[in-house]
Amino acid sequence: MTTDDKRVEFDGRCPQCKAEGETSRLRDGGTSAWLMNVSTFYDEAGVYHFHDPNRRSTWFDCSRGHSFLVHSWPACRCGYQRGETTVEMRERVKHKATP
Numbered sequence: 213m214t215t216d217d218k219r220v221e222f223d224g225r226c227p228q229c230k231a232e233g234e235t236s237r238l239r240d241g242g243t244s245a246w247l248m249n250v251s252t253f254y255d256e257a258g259v260y261h262f263h264d265p266n267r268r269s270t271w272f273d274c275s276r277g278h279s280f281l282v283h284s285w286p287a288c289r290c291g292y293q294r295g296e297t298t299v300e301m302r303e304r305v306k307h308k309a310t311p
């Protein structure tokens with residue numbers, strides 16, 4: 213699945229290591245999402261819409277010690293959202309975050 217509109221490309225590699233010209237292995241550290249109401253409906257033309265304002269955030273742990281979050285917003289064909297993906301470098305906090 214490709215979208216031309218992505219703000220930041222996440223290609224499965226650690227952005228920090230990529231910047232340093234290194235390679236590493238990434239471990240999926242879990243996904244969390246906001247809990248706002250998702251709206252799904254068929255419009256007047258019978259077109260199915262999936263409007264989800266929730267941002268999904270997935271942690272990745274890099275084998276060289278980096279950690280970062282990949283945020284994504286699902287897109288709808290009507291242009292409701294652009295299906296953006298952003299990458300945020302962040303220290304991973306060890307204790308469990310409250311949902």
Ligand SMILES: [Zn+2]
Pocket residue numbers: 226227228229236274275276277278
């Ligand atoms: Zn890294």
Ligand SMILES: [Zn+2]
Pocket residue numbers: 260261262263288289290291292
């Ligand atoms: Zn829509």
